[in-house]
Amino acid sequence: MSGDAESGLFACPACGEENLAGTDRCENCLQPLRSLDIPETDQAVSESPFSAPLGSMRLARPPALAPAASVREAVALLVENSGGAVLVLDGDTLSGIFTERDVLRKVAGQPGALDAPVAEYMTTDPVVVRENETVAVALHKMAAGGFRHVPLRAADGFLLVTAFDGLRWVVERYIDAGPS
Numbered sequence: 001m002s003g004d005a006e007s008g009l010f011a012c013p014a015c016g017e018e019n020l021a022g023t024d025r026c027e028n029c030l031q032p033l034r035s036l037d038i039p040e041t042d043q044a045v046s047e048s049p050f051s052a053p054l055g056s057m058r059l060a061r062p063p064a065l066a067p068a069a070s071v072r073e074a075v076a077l078l079v080e081n082s083g084g085a086v087l088v089l090d091g092d093t094l095s096g097i098f099t100e101r102d103v104l105r106k107v108a109g110q111p112g113a114l115d116a117p118v119a120e121y122m123t124t125d126p127v128v129v130r131e132n133e134t135v136a137v138a139l140h141k142m143a144a145g146g147f148r149h150v151p152l153r154a155a156d157g158f159l160l161v162t163a164f165d166g167l168r169w170v171v172e173r174y175i176d177a178g179p180s
Contacts, residue, residue, distance in 0.1 A: 054130070054135060062159070063077040067090055071113055085160055099149055129153070
């Protein structure tokens, strides 16, 4: 991907729109950018705490279920776990994510929705981050997409990056704990 390393913006090869390094899809034409190399950053950025890899964050392993599981089962997992999201896995493949927002926007008020397969109500093709990506990239993807939950593909399965995880990470590094 060609671009300006100082600004951290890179042109989409399909439409020329500038996108932030590490973005999964072009914000203009939605062309996949996942396979393109992420350019090296300058020294000032690489010394920032935001350049820490996501693998350094304390993240939870989210509950998961199969695409054929019912929405009722997915809602029960949301209630039992405080993460706010359930991953929908077809074997080891991520099929989608089902969140509290999906319940409010897609399920609430729909007669019979609780007995339907979760695959009918999940968010398909969610944006995914990887352990070697930086905290800055994950926070940008979440902010740009309006996401509260982003799956992280780890070596041993999936973890979940939440907006709360991002806030906690920032507070731990930048907010004084108070009087000693």
